[in-house]
Amino acid sequence: MLLKLSPLIIGLIIGGGLLLLALIIFVLVLNIKKPKSKIKIDEEFFNKLIEIYGGIDNINDVETENSRLKISVNNIDLVNLDGVKELADGGVFVTGNSVKTLYRVSCELIKDTLKEKMK
Numbered sequence: 001m002l003l004k005l006s007p008l009i010i011g012l013i014i015g016g017g018l019l020l021l022a023l024i025i026f027v028l029v030l031n032i033k034k035p036k037s038k039i040k041i042d043e044e045f046f047n048k049l050i051e052i053y054g055g056i057d058n059i060n061d062v063e064t065e066n067s068r069l070k071i072s073v074n075n076i077d078l079v080n081l082d083g084v085k086e087l088a089d090g091g092v093f094v095t096g097n098s099v100k101t102l103y104r105v106s107c108e109l110i111k112d113t114l115k116e117k118m119k
Contacts (some may be wrong), residue, residue, distance in 0.1 A: 002012055023072075041105055052087060053099070054078025060097070062114045064107040066094075068100045071114075 018105065049057050053071055058079070061072040073079055076097050084092050090102025 035036045041109060042078055046117065048083075049087065049110075049114070050117065052080045052083035054080075056117060059114065059118060062111045062118070064111050065100065067107060068102055069107040069110055072098045 003067060009043075015095075045069050050059070053073055055078070058073050058075055059071060060074050063070045074097070076094065076099075079099060081092065081094065084099060084101060086103045089104045092102075093100040
């Protein structure tokens with residue numbers, strides 16, 4: 001004997017199943033780990049960063065803009081842009097004498113440490 005179900009009940013069962021499936025997919029997408037930074041923030045990192053930017057005397061100012069580190073330099077020709085690209089996690093943008101770089105680590109930490117070294 002077959003059960004006779006009304007279209008409303010069938011719709012609720014299918015809708016509930018689809019809602020449950022969507023919820024499972026949503027939770028799985030949220031749990032996907034974001035890529036970690038390849039950068040290890042230590043003294044070696046800062047020495048290399050200073051060297052790439054042409055030395056501590058070439059660094060004029062360090063700021064953060066959103067998740068970007070903005071380093072203004074006195075002479076852009078002294079900056080090793082290929083070295084900056086290798087060290088950074090993301091894109092490198094050059095405007096005038098400023099180099100903006102994306103990092104997946106705290107740009108505030110990098111900024112504060114560089115400002116301390118500039119004193």
